Amino acid sequence: xxxxxxxxxxxxxxxxxxxxxxxxxxxxxxxxxxxxxxxxxxxxxxxxxxxxxxxxxxxxxxxxxxxxxxxxxxxxxxxxxxxxxxxxxxxxxxxxxxxxxxxxxxxxxxxxxxxxxxxxxxxxxxxxxxxxxxxxxxxxxxxxxxxxxxxxxxxxxxxxxxxxxxxxxxxxxxxxxxxxxxxxxxxxxxxxxxxxxxxxxxxxxxxxxxxxxxxxxxxxxxxxxxxxxxxxxxxxxxxxxxxxxxxxxxxxxxxxxxxxxxxxxxxxxxxxxxxxxxxxxxxxxxxxxxxxxxxxxxxxxxxxxxxxxxxxxxxxxxxxxxxxxxxxxxxxxxxxxxxxxxxxxxxxxxxxxxxxxxxxxxxxxxxxxxxxxxxxxxxxxxxxxxxxxxxxxxxxxx
Ligand code: DI6
Ligand code: FE
Numbered sequence: 001x002x003x004x005x006x007x008x009x010x011x012x013x014x015x016x017x018x019x020x021x022x023x024x025x026x027x028x029x030x031x032x033x034x035x036x037x038x039x040x041x042x043x044x045x046x047x048x049x050x051x052x053x054x055x056x057x058x059x060x061x062x063x064x065x066x067x068x069x070x071x072x073x074x075x076x077x078x079x080x081x082x083x084x085x086x087x088x089x090x091x092x093x094x095x096x097x098x099x100x101x102x103x104x105x106x107x108x109x110x111x112x113x114x115x116x117x118x119x120x121x122x123x124x125x126x127x128x129x130x131x132x133x134x135x136x137x138x139x140x141x142x143x144x145x146x147x148x149x150x151x152x153x154x155x156x157x158x159x160x161x162x163x164x165x166x167x168x169x170x171x172x173x174x175x176x177x178x179x180x181x182x183x184x185x186x187x188x189x190x191x192x193x194x195x196x197x198x199x200x201x202x203x204x205x206x207x208x209x210x211x212x213x214x215x216x217x218x219x220x221x222x223x224x225x226x227x228x229x230x231x232x233x234x235x236x237x238x239x240x241x242x243x244x245x246x247x248x249x250x251x252x253x254x255x256x257x258x259x260x261x262x263x264x265x266x267x268x269x270x271x272x273x274x275x276x277x278x279x280x281x282x283x284x285x286x287x288x289x290x291x292x293x294x295x296x297x298x299x300x301x302x303x304x305x306x307x308x309x310x311x312x313x314x315x316x317x318x319x320x321x322x323x324x325x326x327x328x329x330x331x332x333x334x335x336x337x338x339x340x341x342x343x344x345x346x347x348x349x350x351x352x353x354x355x356x357x358x359x360x361x362x363x364x365x366x367x368x369x370x371x372x373x374x375x376x377x378x379x380x381x382x383x384x385x386x387x388x389x390x391x392x393x394x395x396x397x398x
Contacts, residue, residue, distance in 0.1 A: 001044040003028040003035050004397055007370070010054035012037065013378050014362040015061050015346040021378070027059060029368035029397035037362045054372060057391055060342065060381075061360055062131025062369035063323050064349035067259055067280050067310035069169075070135045071118045071152045074105030076315045089289055089317065090241075093213050099139070099173035102315050106139040106149065114152035115159070121313060122156055124321040129371030129390045132350070132359055133162060134310075136207055138169030141185075142177075143193050146170055150202035161395040163367075165353050167235070168197045171208035171215050171223050186219045190226040198230040205256060205354075209237040210246035217249050224253040233354060235277075239263040240285070251275035257308065257352040261295040262286060269296060273303040278352035280308045281336070281344070283329035284318035294334050307336065308352045309344030327382045338379045370394035 005028070012025035014037065026043050028036040036044065079097055083089070092098050106114070118135075125133065135153035140146035150166050157164030170189040178185035197203045206227035208220045214237070215223075224234050234253050238246030240260035247258035248271035258264075258272060259280035272279060279300050286294065300307055309330045312318040320326060327341040336344065350360025359367045372392040375381065380389065 001028070001036060002047045003030045004048065005029045005050045005052065006046045006048045007052045007054050007059060008040060009056060010372075011056060011058045012362055013058060013060045013342065015343060016361050016363055017343070017347065025059070027362060027368070027370065032368055032396035032398075034362060034364050034366050034368045036364060058373045058375055058378060059362070060129070060371050060373065060378070061346040061362055062371050062393060062395060063129050063345045064132040064353070064360055065125060065130060065310050065313070065323050065345070066134045066257070066308055066349040066352040067282060067312050068133060068135055069138060069312070069314035070121050070133065070156075071114050071137070071149045072102050072106055072139045072315055073109045073114065073117055074102055074315065075319070076101065079316070090213055098316055100176060102139045103141050103173070103175060107142065107145045111148050111152045111155065114149060115155050118152060118156055119159065121321040122160060122162070125311075125323065126160060126162060126393065127390065128322060128324050128388055129373070129393050130162060130323065131369035131371070131393070131395050132165065132353065132355065134165045134167055134353055136167040136169040137203075138172030138207070141170065141173060141175035143196055146193055147197065147200065147202060150197065154202065161398065163359070165204045165355070166202060167205045167207045168194060168203035169207040169209070170194065171220060173209065173214065182215060182219060186215065186222055190222055194223070194226050194230065198232060203232060205233045205235055207235050207237065210244050210249070211237065211241055212244075213241070217244055217246060220246065221249060224249075228253065235259060235280075235352070239268065243268075247272055247277070251277050256354055260285065262291055262293050264296055266296070266299055269299045269303050269305060272305050278306045278308050278348055280310055280352055281330055281334060282310055282312035282318060283333050284320035284326055285312050286333055287329050288318050288320070297334050297336065306348040306351055307340055307344055308348040309336070309341055310349065324381060324384070324388060325386065328385055331382050338382045341382045342378060368394060368397040
């Protein structure tokens with residue numbers, strides 16, 4: 001079999017649902033795709049330009065961070081200090097801090113400045129074996145700044161060997177110029193911003209923040225109707241701080257995922273199961289905001305809703321640029337199993353981006369995106385806190 005490159009003498013965690021690990025395995029790449037994967041005993045004779053002996057290291061699919069606000073300016077360390085002194089997230093948001101303070105810094109920045117700031121965070125994720133990342137807009141909250149955030153996100157994908165998927169999150173927060181007129185802002189999102197973003201091909205999906213301090217279900221639904229008209233899939237920040245039944249709304253629009261979900265109820269779980277939406281758990285925000293109500297993991301499991309885990313990397317509620325730590329938090333705070341955590345940053349994360357046919361599994365035909373680890377067993381990836389045992393990263397066979 002003619003291939004470009006073979007990795008031999010490896011232990012494989014394929015992330016193929018139901019498949020057992022392969023202890024003496026090989027992976028072969030041709031033209032950036034996996035051409036063959038399996039037990040070395042069954043392998044064909046490879047005619048490869050390069051053969052890499054993995055010396056019994058573990059190989060997983062390269063990790064996927066499927067919910068981030070990676071592009072943003074400034075930081076909210078001062079706000080963090082205020083919260084330590086007793087202020088709540090809602091109080092800070094209502095007093096003009098929070099998302100709006102990041103908006104000001106982001107509006108003032110050029111695309112180049114956004115790229116430079118986000119690269120620091122991206123490189124941290126890449127050093128942990130990342131192969132695909134979703135990046136949202138939502139700190140511009142006016143057309144030009146939202147476009148610039150998405151341009152910066154696309155640019156990151158040109159500067160580093162990583163797959164960048166972009167999401168338009170215009171309905172993230174109410175900008176001050178629309179104070180008291182959330183419906184007017186949603187008009188602007190639907191009539192001006194979203195069509196312009198779509199016309200430039202800058203968004204792969206559309207998101208919103210359905211919450212008391214965000215937008216109402218009725219307002220979010222208008223955004224979803226517009227997205228549908230433009231042929232863009234939707235997802236939603238839902239049930240993070242309260243239950244507005246956003247997940248069920250998202251499910252009605254065939255959402256790729258509903259995200260956060262701490263206050264999701266059983267009707268919401270059933271709606272997600274019926275629509276096939278992924279439950280995107282974001283333990284970094286839960287941890288950082290010291291929430292006490294965890295998402296209904298047992299109900300999600302029972303209903304067979306695929307569970308993903310992401311960093312939610314953002315300056316306000318989850319200043320986290322480590323998927324390994326996100327997995328540890330998901331296990332510790334939400335009691336996800338090791339297998340659920342690993343599926344959550346590979347196969348189910350791919351599904352949450354609509355990329356299940358392209359990445360997230362070691363399977364012939366998938367992009368050859370690999371992470372090689374210096375570990376004895378996969379549980380170490382979830383168990384260790386603040387450790388990074390990445391040996392190497394392969395993206396599209398390179
Ligand atoms: N939910 C969150 O946790 C973040 N956005 C959202 O819709 C918070 C973003 C921020 O505070 O900057
Ligand atoms: Fe988020």
